[in-house]
Amino acid sequence: MSTDSTLTPPGAPVTALIADDEAPMRDLLRARLQAVWPELRIVAEAANGVQAVELGELHKPDIAFLDIRMPGLSGIEAARRLYCHSQIVFATAYDQYALDAFEQGALDYLLKPVSAERLAATCARLRARLQDRLNMRLEMGLEAQPAARQAVATPAPQDIGAQLARLTALLENKGRPAADARPKNGYLRWIQAQVGASLRMVSTREVLFFQSDEKYTRVQTATSEFLIRKTLKELLDELDPDEFWRIHRSTLVRVDAIAEVARDVRGRQMLRLKNYPGELEVSRNHSYLFQQM
């Protein structure tokens, strides 16, 4: 890690970056910082995540205060690009998953609106840590002092990087553990159908069934039907298999929409749907779906 080579030379003022998409929040943090740490120089302020990374890489501040939810790039993603040069302090008003993770990972965070006491405590910790690094650098030539390092528990940068990667995954999955997280893109939830000039978005919750119809696929909802170009095979691959079942070579039906299954006089299994007058045939190959328990 080239961390130490980019550190501020001794005597130079400590620099900071503030990133928050809400201007009033930046104002408050700036005012509070000036009160509790007058020597701190705020070199840049960013209104979104992309700007935060740009300005952070340009100014290489000692400390970066990052809001978690920002347009463009989240604070955690921005932190993954900046943590090598800067001490990261997250700020959030409410993020149940992130807060737990911060506590466990000993990452610095502030709760908005930032109170003076809390900020003072955080700043004291940051100051100690920066001083510690400075000392380490100064004494590096003379002798290594692992004891001083332990006095102020500083996570190694590699460690922070791994934690941030975990956090990114955690936030993407809204707190679900990574084990049952879906593939990155998830299942198809919206069917796009061209209607006139615009694209109608039909939620899969509205769809009763899909039926292949020559080179198109018919999408039936309770109120209307659309033709889309996607083939049944493609739909089968992209849709949630628990949401839609294939009951016939040419039919995919929404499980929730099934009202009942009956055998007609000829012994075929027929599906009756809620909010739909017609019936759908279940082919023999798929009749195992509706075996009695």
Added chain:
Amino acid sequence: MRASQINYALDFVRDAINEAGKWWWRFFDWLAVVEWRRLFVTWFVVLLCFGMLNTPEPAVWYIFISFAVKILAGGKRKAELVARDATLQANVATLERRLMEAQMAALQAQVEPHFLFNTLALIGQLIETDPPEAARVHAHLIDYLRSTLPQMRARDGGTLGKQVELSKAYLSIMQARMKERLKVKFEVPLFLHSAPFPPMMLQTLIENSIKHGLEPKIEGGTVRVRALVVDATLQVEVCDDGGGIDPHADDGVGLANIRERLQLLYGAQAELLIATPPGGGACATIRLPYKMMEDTAP
């Protein structure tokens, strides 16, 4: 030539068998549901006709076969009818239960903690820097909470005018937070303000527009709310020029809740349409039967 002739003959035979099968099953279905009284009448007529032709055998066969089929298939059919009756009753019960559930869901507070905490944080900070603005945002927050929390929901919340007013409270809060990144446009003619409109639907659509369309976009954008009457349909649109809709993003409980409530209130007469216009962004439209007076609301 011979081969094609054979093929032709085979096709003909197959068609004929198909057709005969079709007629047989039609006869079968008819037998299953026909009343015994009518069946007796047909027996009598058939006996009479063939009797006059002096060949009673086909009539006897007809009577024998139809009697047997009626005995065998009629019972099954009757069972089917009873079952259908039972499911109909069950459906009514389900519908009533679902109505209750939907009402409960609609009544449940839909205030997102994230929104609430961010707004409170904003007020907390404005108290120090800009007290009049803090008071303004605070008042908007109270209006918004009043419209959202069921215990406090005003009874006259059911007109479009009221819904627009409550949505404006929410939008004012978001504008205080997002500043120039959020622009708002209302095109709701005054005469539509008294039209009945179910509560919390407009707010949900606007919140979706901001949360999924504009907040993630760096430069922000515009939310446009438009109401118009087309034929006898009241059409309320919420459009944004934000990031559009990710086909893999879950549509969330908000839209499902609107769809369910529209279905329960208006049946097939109302719908929620989501579209992405060619210029980008997303448009959500609620269409429901237009009624002039509030007191005719369902």
